[in-house]
Amino acid sequence: MSKKQLVVYSFLALGIGAFSYGLIYWQKPLSERLFQDYSSRLNRVLSISIKAPKQTPSLPQIYWRDYLKKEPELSLSLLDSITLKHCGLDQLVFEKNSSLGKHASADYTLVWHIDLITGLQTCLANNHLDAQLKASLQHILETKRAVINVYWHNFLVNELSIRHLWSSQQAIGKNPLPSYRALATNLTELSHIHGELVTSHSINKKQLLRLSEKLQKGASILALLQELNATSAWLNKVTMALDARQFSCQESKAEYDILRNILTKVYTANVQDYLAELDQSANAVINSLSPLMQQSHAELLARASAIHLEFKQANRKHVKQWKQILDSCT
Incomplete structure (x- = not known):
């Protein structure tokens, strides 16, 4: 194989590798992509290590x-x-x-x-x-x-x-x-x-x-519950990491400015918007499910409501954690 052919094949291999990586990345759930970006930025600024939470089944096996x-x-x-x-x-x-x-x-x-x-x-x-x-x-x-x-x-x-x-x-x-x-x-x-x-x-x-x-x-209830579950787990992970870090803006004004930038341009603009859509979606579906399936699917309905409640609690805790950080710096 000539040197020219070797270079061409190398570029092809790199291109295929990049395409495969991109394909795998974009096939991931949106919650995972958003939180990977969000957590990696926090990891760099605060020198912490927020890792992806383990995925757990949203619903038990249905007989x-x-x-x-x-x-x-x-x-x-x-x-x-x-x-x-x-x-x-x-x-x-x-x-x-x-x-x-x-x-x-x-x-x-x-x-x-x-x-x-x-x-x-x-x-x-x-x-x-x-x-x-x-x-x-x-x-x-x-x-x-x-x-x-x-x-x-x-x-x-x-x-x-x-x-x-x-x-x-x-x-x-x-x-x-x-x-x-x-x-x-x-x-x-x-x-x-x-x-x-x-x-x-x-x-x-x-x-x-x-x-x-x-x-x-149409849309799948299971898919929605899985996203609610996944985002709850991510929110809890990030909240606990921020709480454990004990950030002080007096010690590092530069870090605080970067944190505010992450909050406004990443969390508020991207993550929170998506979370709001999930919350409204869950409200709409569960409200329409309740009168229809409270007898036939009572256990599944109760599980869906519990997952939504856990999601809302995780959101409130996360917002509260950011408020504590911001309040400590004003």
Whole structure:
């Protein structure tokens, strides 16, 4: 290999290495990139060593089957359904007993339950029904109406688009608030669907299916909780390091000026802005989650609220630490 080729290959290797490093860096969560910059500047000025905190899982492993409620076993024979063909019940029973019906998605299963309730109401309005069959249909209808919240509960647990909220590890962007406000709006709309279901035993099928699609493509609650967790850990690390350093502006005016520069141009301008977006995102999501999932996902909801509270406490402690430093120098 000639000297010229060696130089070219060396530059290529350096370029590939730099590109790989840059790619890895920009794939890191924004909280990690912001706090690495913030902490490294403090380390240089104060001669301290703030290291990245260990990452801990935001949520325990979720066993969705444990969240399900038992549904009543109700049956309508195929023979009975054939006699009720004019009500449309025959088609509903065939659908449920087909291979597709047995493996239908949670949203379609919920729609099927509501369609059956509607079909039963229509059939019972027919005065030509056999008395025994009519009594059987009345029992099924009353039972299904009584457990409509069980069907809704199991929909919330089984629906893949809702599981996605608690399991997707998609990255959060620089400005997450619009995405989480959109998620909060969708969750509120889902609560309204539940309200309509309870009061009128009806459901807007297109609206429900459209919402399932939006939730599947939308922001992740788990990703938000992971960022809240990570930033809380970073804030606590930096706060403890600043507290232990016992900085005195009387001893070093130059250090104090640099610290103020880090505070205004790094923490306030970059870190704090991002933290504010996370806080507002968490407020929006948790407020919309509470009425919707306080029964079906109580443990997850409690964990989300606890993570948000820890985040707010870490923020307050950090601001208080900076205030102590600034007050000591005025």
